[in-house]
Amino acid sequence: MKKNTFLVILFLIIKVAGSAQSDSIIRRIVLIGDGGELTNGHHPVAEAVRKTIPLNKQTTIVYLGDNIYEKGLPAPQHPFYNEAKIILNSQLAVADSAESLVYIIPGNHDWNDAHKGGLEAVIRQQKYVDDSIAKKNVKFYPERGCPGPVELPLGNDAVLVLFDSQWWLQADEKPGEGSGCSCTTKEALINKIGEIIAKNTGKLVLVASHHPLKSNGVHGGYFTLKQHIFPLTDIKKGLYIPLPVIGSLYPLLRSLGVSRQDLKNSSYKKMISKLENTAGSFPNVVFAAGHEHSLQLIKDGSHYNIVSGGGCKSTRVKKKKNGLYAADSPGFSVLEISNTNQVTVSFYTVGERIQKTYSGLLFRL
Numbered sequence: 421m422k423k424n425t426f427l428v429i430l431f432l433i434i435k436v437a438g439s440a441q442s443d444s445i446i447r448r449i450v451l452i453g454d455g456g457e458l459t460n461g462h463h464p465v466a467e468a469v470r471k472t473i474p475l476n477k478q479t480t481i482v483y484l485g486d487n488i489y490e491k492g493l494p495a496p497q498h499p500f501y502n503e504a505k506i507i508l509n510s511q512l513a514v515a516d517s518a519e520s521l522v523y524i525i526p527g528n529h530d531w532n533d534a535h536k537g538g539l540e541a542v543i544r545q546q547k548y549v550d551d552s553i554a555k556k557n558v559k560f561y562p563e564r565g566c567p568g569p570v571e572l573p574l575g576n577d578a579v580l581v582l583f584d585s586q587w588w589l590q591a592d593e594k595p596g597e598g599s600g601c602s603c604t605t606k607e608a609l610i611n612k613i614g615e616i617i618a619k620n621t622g623k624l625v626l627v628a629s630h631h632p633l634k635s636n637g638v639h640g641g642y643f644t645l646k647q648h649i650f651p652l653t654d655i656k657k658g659l660y661i662p663l664p665v666i667g668s669l670y671p672l673l674r675s676l677g678v679s680r681q682d683l684k685n686s687s688y689k690k691m692i693s694k695l696e697n698t699a700g701s702f703p704n705v706v707f708a709a710g711h712e713h714s715l716q717l718i719k720d721g722s723h724y725n726i727v728s729g730g731g732c733k734s735t736r737v738k739k740k741k742n743g744l745y746a747a748d749s750p751g752f753s754v755l756e757i758s759n760t761n762q763v764t765v766s767f768y769t770v771g772e773r774i775q776k777t778y779s780g781l782l783f784r785l
């Protein structure tokens with residue numbers, strides 16, 4: 421009898437301690453970017469999130485674009501259509517039997533790899549997610565190829581702001597004047613994001629887009645001797661054809677911003693400076709993005725930048741002074757708000773094992 425009483429008390433202590441621990445997180449946002457490819461028919465990062473993160477009402481999952489490589493969701497008659505659907509379905513399977521909400525935004529690859537036909541491709545993917553997959557806890561934003569921003573309050577403590585950074589960078593064929601979008605110019609988009617930030621002081625404001633404002637990876641201009649001598653390895657792993665001198669042109673041109681997908685590009689630079697100015701001195705704003713196939717935490721100036729593009733691949737990233745964390749590994753990140761208003765970020769790498777490789781306090785609300 422005594423032994424039983426002891427066991428009951430022990431059980432209650434463990435249960436109370438356990439629930440106190442999980443109750444201490446009042447809000448959780450999982451960030452997965454660039455998840456548009458399967459590995460042996462599986463999506464290891466989406467599966468890792470299902471295994472490690474409580475998918476309850478406190479949790480929101482955001483897919484940060486480049487959801488289907490290389491060109492987004494093609495038309496139904498295209499030979500790749502069924503495979504593309506499976507890639508998307510595998511990611512959105514995290515919503516099944518979960519209480520969490522799942523949001524998905526587009527990246528440059530979802531806009532037909534930033535080529536002509538991009539608008540059709542991004543609308544096709546949005547309609548497929550919203551009308552065909554049609555899960556009650558999954559939503560593709562922004563709708564109809566519009567830039568956004570979409571403001572999504574998460575309880576009383578956080579606001580998620582989603583916008584389509586590829587709309588900004590896309591050269592043509594994008595909704596503008598007369599499209600019916602809530603913002604039809606770059607100026608209107610920035611102003612609206614500024615309005616949302618200004619009215620949400622005291623909350624975590626997570627501004628999420630596909631393209632990062634800071635990066636110490638490939639798009640941020642990180643090249644090694646390998647790219648100078650074997651530039652083709654950036655196009656295809658293992659393509660070791662030595663092209664010295666000519667090879668150096670490749671990193672040089674990219675450092676000059678010839679690609680709209682690199683942070684040095686003039687249009688991209690303008691987007692960065694406008695957003696940073698808008699966020700100004702509001703320390704509660706955090707920027708999150710994918711695009712780079714790496715995991716990074718950067719504090720440069722007033723704001724934290726999370727790069728969480730390890731959804732299915734990995735590419736090189738340099739550890740720099742402003743980089744608090746960097747990993748060239750598949751994985752994901754998690755922002756959490758505790759009941760004592762602490763905002764923390766954790767990074768998980770996904771390989772043979774799932775490992776929490778970094779956890780740090782950003783600020784207190």
Ligand SMILES: [Zn+2]
Nearest residue numbers: 486527528711
């Ligand atoms: Zn991208």
